[in-house]
Amino acid sequence: MNTQAIQILFLKDLFLSRWPLFGYLVGGLLSVVVACLPGDSAGFIGFILMITMTIAAGIHLIAVLLLAESVDMTRTFVMSLPVSLLDYSIAKISVVLVAFLIPWLGMLASLTVLNFVVPGAKPGVLAFLAPMFIFMLAGFCLQLVTAIVTESVGWTIVVVVLGNVLLNLFLKSLWEHPVISALHKSEVLLWPPVVLQIMAVEAIVILVALGLAFLFQIRRRDLI
Amino acid sequence: MSTALNQPHQTTAAASLRGIAKSYKHFRLNNIDLEIEPGTVNGLIGPNGAGKSTIMRIMMGLVTPDQGTVSVLGQPISSREASAKQDIGFFSDDMRLYKSESLAFHMQFVRSLYPNWDEDYAQQLLARFGLIAQQKIKGLSHGQRVKALLLLILARRPRLLILDEPTNGLDPVAKQEVLSELMQIVTDETRTILYSSHNTQDVEQICDTITFIDRGRMIASSNRDEFLDGWRRFKLQAPQSWQAPAIEGLRPESTFGNLRVMTLDRYQAEVEGRLQSSGATLESSEAMTLEEIFVAAVLRGREEKQQ
Numbered sequence: 001m002n003t004q005a006i007q008i009l010f011l012k013d014l015f016l017s018r019w020p021l022f023g024y025l026v027g028g029l030l031s032v033v034v035a036c037l038p039g040d041s042a043g044f045i046g047f048i049l050m051i052t053m054t055i056a057a058g059i060h061l062i063a064v065l066l067l068a069e070s071v072d073m074t075r076t077f078v079m080s081l082p083v084s085l086l087d088y089s090i091a092k093i094s095v096v097l098v099a100f101l102i103p104w105l106g107m108l109a110s111l112t113v114l115n116f117v118v119p120g121a122k123p124g125v126l127a128f129l130a131p132m133f134i135f136m137l138a139g140f141c142l143q144l145v146t147a148i149v150t151e152s153v154g155w156t157i158v159v160v161v162l163g164n165v166l167l168n169l170f171l172k173s174l175w176e177h178p179v180i181s182a183l184h185k186s187e188v189l190l191w192p193p194v195v196l197q198i199m200a201v202e203a204i205v206i207l208v209a210l211g212l213a214f215l216f217q218i219r220r221r222d223l224i
Numbered sequence: 225m226s227t228a229l230n231q232p233h234q235t236t237a238a239a240s241l242r243g244i245a246k247s248y249k250h251f252r253l254n255n256i257d258l259e260i261e262p263g264t265v266n267g268l269i270g271p272n273g274a275g276k277s278t279i280m281r282i283m284m285g286l287v288t289p290d291q292g293t294v295s296v297l298g299q300p301i302s303s304r305e306a307s308a309k310q311d312i313g314f315f316s317d318d319m320r321l322y323k324s325e326s327l328a329f330h331m332q333f334v335r336s337l338y339p340n341w342d343e344d345y346a347q348q349l350l351a352r353f354g355l356i357a358q359q360k361i362k363g364l365s366h367g368q369r370v371k372a373l374l375l376l377i378l379a380r381r382p383r384l385l386i387l388d389e390p391t392n393g394l395d396p397v398a399k400q401e402v403l404s405e406l407m408q409i410v411t412d413e414t415r416t417i418l419y420s421s422h423n424t425q426d427v428e429q430i431c432d433t434i435t436f437i438d439r440g441r442m443i444a445s446s447n448r449d450e451f452l453d454g455w456r457r458f459k460l461q462a463p464q465s466w467q468a469p470a471i472e473g474l475r476p477e478s479t480f481g482n483l484r485v486m487t488l489d490r491y492q493a494e495v496e497g498r499l500q501s502s503g504a505t506l507e508s509s510e511a512m513t514l515e516e517i518f519v520a521a522v523l524r525g526r527e528e529k530q531q
Contacts, residue, residue: 082306
């Protein structure tokens with residue numbers, strides 16, 4: 001394993017995705033601000049914008065950083081350099097994940113801070129928002145593994161659509177859950193066992209998806 | 225998969241392929257043996273879809289063969305090995321750069337991976353190829369993109385250059401500029417080049433060893449001058465009942481009435497005399513161009529395969 005090559009590939013990809021990354025970070029932060037404005041309408045619009053930004057960032061970053069290398073035939077150029085498949089795989093999966101985590105964490109962190117500092121905000125709602133964000137991260141990881149295995153825009157979109165349907169069902173059941181719904185208006189942030197269990201399952205899905213993505217990538221016999 | 229795949233062989237060759245096979249749905253590369261000596265310029269000629277690119281991709285570890293062993297610059301090569309690639313410059317006709325970024329970005333990226341990057345030479349190539357470092361790749365013409373890629377490859381000073389159809393689609397001026405640069409590299413006898421093309425004139429211009437490949441099989445491999453000296457085309461007037469003398473490598477090419485056109489791949493000075501004494505009248509004995517030799521060799525290879 002060549003850590004220097006991995007670092008160079010990682011920084012190259014981060015640089016290549018700088019504009020969409022910047023756009024999704026700014027857009028995500030603005031959506032959080034809108035969500036924290038007074039009034040139910042602003043909260044609802046901000047909430048929808050946050051979900052939209054997260055989903056769009058995931059699709060866009062996978063397309064720019066992963067699928068484009070196959071479609072635009074830039075992978076031949078990269079793999080002609082002194083880079084092994086292992087170096088390439090570590091750098092690629094890391095950078096796609098980190099690139100997604102930048103707007104994702106930006107939104108989650110600012111949401112957390114604002115829910116504690118904005119007068120009238122209810123920090124208890126974070127027990128609903130945290131599993132929602134982690135669900136979207138898990139969905140992104142499943143899209144990532146699909147993109148790596150199939151190298152197909154079509155199949156990746158299929159997983160995105162399925163993920164969105166599941167997200168809606170998940171949000172509905174989370175919102176209507178008697179324990180969690182009781183926390184929406186709470187002044188105190190609590191983590192009931194059911195929320196922790198949901199987040200644990202989501203974490204397992206994330207780890208399995210990332211493991212599969214890496215496994216499929218390094219077992220690839222033909223790179224182009 | 226052959227067990228030999230895991231057993232790299234020791235060789236002094238710049239590159240060595242032994243018993244390489246690779247199957248795709250509609251194509252199979254069959255039992256390729258190729259030995260490339262250090263300091264030579266080797267041409268790989270074949271029609272489109274012959275398997276030239278597959279061979280080169282296997283040599284770069286981009287494609288894993290189903291069978292056989294590959295070693296490049298004395299090291300086994302696979303997708304899991306990167307060290308040999310430090311000394312290889314690979315160009316492929318379907319290789320692309322990041323279109324939204326500039327050539328300067330690519331130069332910096334490649335420089336960061338190659339300690340041997342020669343910045344002075346890179347600047348010379350920029351000027352010689354008429355490229356502007358700050359220009360974005362999407363604004364370059366096809367010829368400029370080829371030159372940009374060659375700049376990124378040549379400025380690393382690789383010991384082995386693997387060039388897959390580098391002059392494909394270039395206008396005559398750009399093609400000559402690229403070939404001239406390659407011919408300058410050829411003067412450095414420590415560097416080895418493998419050059420593929422379906423254009424025999426390009427290969428004839430710079431290569432000293434030539435391999436013909438067709439439909440995934442190696443048809444012939446030899447020194448360029450041996451090809452040019454060894455092949456002949458004869459035009460003979462002979463009656464319908466004429467039987468060609470048993471000369472090894474002599475094959476009929478075409479017949480028009482009493483006119484027989486024959487080719488020979490192992491020419492010797494006494495062949496004309498044997499043809500004359502066989503009852504035919506020799507109208508001409510012509511040296512063949514590399515293109516004619518290539519076509520004849522491919523057609524022979526296909527005939528032999530069918531038999």
